[in-house]
Amino acid sequence: MRRFFENRSLRFRLVIALSLVSFVIWVLAMVVEWNKARDEVDKLFDAQQVLFAERLASSDIFQGFHEVRHRGLRRGAKKVDDDALAFAVYTENGQLITHDNRNGRYIPFAPKRGFSQVTIYEDDGDKDEWRIFWLKHRDIFIAVGQELDYRDDLINDIVFVQLWVWLAGLPLLILAILWVVNRELRSLRLLKKQVTQRKPDDFSQISKQNLPLEIFPLVDSLNNYLARTQTMFNRERRFTSDAAHELRSPLAALRIQTELAQLTMDDPKEHSQALGNITQSIDRIALLIEQLLTLSRLENLVELDELEPIDWQRLIESNVAQLYLQAEQKGSEIEVEVEHYPQNQQGKSMLLSLVLRNLIENAINYTPEGSLIRVSLSEQKLVVEDNGTGVSEADLAKLGQPFYRPVDRPDSDNKGSGLGISIVKRIVELHRFKLNLSASELGGLKVEVIF
Numbered sequence: 001m002r003r004f005f006e007n008r009s010l011r012f013r014l015v016i017a018l019s020l021v022s023f024v025i026w027v028l029a030m031v032v033e034w035n036k037a038r039d040e041v042d043k044l045f046d047a048q049q050v051l052f053a054e055r056l057a058s059s060d061i062f063q064g065f066h067e068v069r070h071r072g073l074r075r076g077a078k079k080v081d082d083d084a085l086a087f088a089v090y091t092e093n094g095q096l097i098t099h100d101n102r103n104g105r106y107i108p109f110a111p112k113r114g115f116s117q118v119t120i121y122e123d124d125g126d127k128d129e130w131r132i133f134w135l136k137h138r139d140i141f142i143a144v145g146q147e148l149d150y151r152d153d154l155i156n157d158i159v160f161v162q163l164w165v166w167l168a169g170l171p172l173l174i175l176a177i178l179w180v181v182n183r184e185l186r187s188l189r190l191l192k193k194q195v196t197q198r199k200p201d202d203f204s205q206i207s208k209q210n211l212p213l214e215i216f217p218l219v220d221s222l223n224n225y226l227a228r229t230q231t232m233f234n235r236e237r238r239f240t241s242d243a244a245h246e247l248r249s250p251l252a253a254l255r256i257q258t259e260l261a262q263l264t265m266d267d268p269k270e271h272s273q274a275l276g277n278i279t280q281s282i283d284r285i286a287l288l289i290e291q292l293l294t295l296s297r298l299e300n301l302v303e304l305d306e307l308e309p310i311d312w313q314r315l316i317e318s319n320v321a322q323l324y325l326q327a328e329q330k331g332s333e334i335e336v337e338v339e340h341y342p343q344n345q346q347g348k349s350m351l352l353s354l355v356l357r358n359l360i361e362n363a364i365n366y367t368p369e370g371s372l373i374r375v376s377l378s379e380q381k382l383v384v385e386d387n388g389t390g391v392s393e394a395d396l397a398k399l400g401q402p403f404y405r406p407v408d409r410p411d412s413d414n415k416g417s418g419l420g421i422s423i424v425k426r427i428v429e430l431h432r433f434k435l436n437l438s439a440s441e442l443g444g445l446k447v448e449v450i451f
Contacts, residue, residue: 011185018177026166034159041155045146046115049133052085053144057137084150086130090141097140107132107143117148187211191219203230235299238402250288254281291419294354295402298426307346312377313338315349319356320375323364331369334360337376342451351427358420359384359447367444374442381450388444396437400425424449 086103090096094109106120112134121127132145187210194206205223208216261274320334327334356375363373367388376383391399395406405418421437424447428435433449440446 010188011181014181014185015174015178018181019174022173022177023170026170030159030163030166033162034155037158038151038155041151041158045151046131046133049085049115049131049144049146050135052087053133053135053142056087056089056142056144057135085144085146087142087144090143092139092141103130103145103147104143107145109141110134110143111141120145184212187215191215195222201233203227203233232299247285247288250281250285254278254285257281288419291423295419295423295426298351298423298430301430304348304351304430308349310342310345310347310349310352312341312345312382315353315356316375316377319353319360323357323360326361327364327373330364330371332364332367332371332373335372335374337374339376339378341377342379345451347431348427351430355424355427355449356382356384358424362420363388363445371444372442379451381448383446383448385440385442385446386444387440387442390439390444391437399437400435 086100086107088096088099088104088107090109092111094111096105096109099105099107103120103122106122107130108118108120110116110118110132113136114134116132116134118130118132119127120130129148130145131148131151132143135142135144191206191211203226205226206219208219211219257274257277261271261278264270264274316336316338320336324334360373360375363371363384363386367373367386372387374383374385376385391406398404399406400421401418402422403418425435428449433451436448436450438446438448
C-alpha cells in the first residue's frame, strides 16, 4: 500500500484514501443493517409463530377442527406464501392429529415448549432448516414452523432494496470527496503560484492571506528561509563588491611596478628594486585571494562536522614557531603563558590554527618594532594581546567587518587586507565560542576567544 501511494499527488492520495474509508464504512453499515434487519425479521416471525400457535390453541380443535383449519389457511394465504408457516398438532404420545397438508406433516414430534431449530427431511429427500415453536395446550402439543431460507430471502430482499440506494449514492459521495479535496487544495496551488512566479531576487515574505491555518507553519518556514537567503545574498553581493574593490588597488600597483621594471632595464639597481616590488605585490595579491577563498568557504558553512579533540599545546607551539622569525626580524617578542590546557574540547584543529596565526601575525604587523606579544591560555579562554598603540573605540566596533582596517595607526604599514579578524570571527562562531575585542592592560589590542 505504501508503494502504491509513493510519488503520487496529494490530491490523488486524499481522494483514494477518503474513498476507501467511505467504502469500508459503507460495507460496515450494510453489515450492521443486515444484522439489524435479521433481528427485526426474526422477532416479527417469532411473534407470528407464537400468535398463530395461540390462535390454534384457542380454536375448538376437536369439534369442527377442519373448518377452522381451512378458514385460517385461506385467510393466511392472502398474506404469506406456502413457505411462510406450517403447523402440526400432536397428542402427548406423539400421535399426529392434524397438519396443514403441506410441510407440517414433516415436523418431527418433540415434547418441549418454546423455540427450537430442527432439520426437516421431505419425501423427495430434500432437507431444510426450520425454526419450530412448540405450545402445549391441555393434552396436545401444537407445533408452528417456518423455513429459515424463507426468512433469509426476505431479509436479503429488504437489505438489497436499500443496497441499490446506497450503491447509487456511493459515486455521488466519491464525486463530492473529489470536489471538496480540489477546493481545499486550491490554497496550495495559490501558494505554489506565489513561489513559482517570483523573480530570483525577490525575497519578500509570502502572504498568508486566504491560506488555512495548517499551512501557516510551512509558510513561516519558507519566509524564514527567504530571510536567511536574502541575508546570505546581500552578504555575498557586498563581499563580491568589496573583493573587486580590494583587488583593484594591488593589481593597479602591480601594473605600475611592471611598467617601471620595463623602463628601468638599463639601470640594474632600480630594475632589481622594481622586480622586488613586483614580487611583494604578487605576494599581497596571493594572500588576499587566499583569504578571500578561506572566508568564502567559512561563510558557506552552517556547522562543523567530523570534530576532533583540540590539542592546544601543539597548536600554540607550532604557530609560535612558524611566526618566531617574522617577529624577530621586527625585534618583537612572543611570550606564551599557559595557566591550564583546556580538556575534552572538540573542534577543527586546522581552523583554530588559522585563528592563532591570524591573531599573532596581526599583532606583529600592527605593533611598533620591539613590541611584546603575549599569548595566554586558560580553561576558559585564549588571549592574544600586545603593547602597541591600541585601537580606538570607533575602530573596535568595526573590526571584524570584511576589508575594514584602521588607517590612522602610526605603527602599521597598512599592508593588510582587512580579512584576518573576519576569518577569526567566523571560525569562532562555527565553534560556538565568543570573540571579544578590547584594550589591553599592556597598552595595545586585546583579543579574547572565550570557550
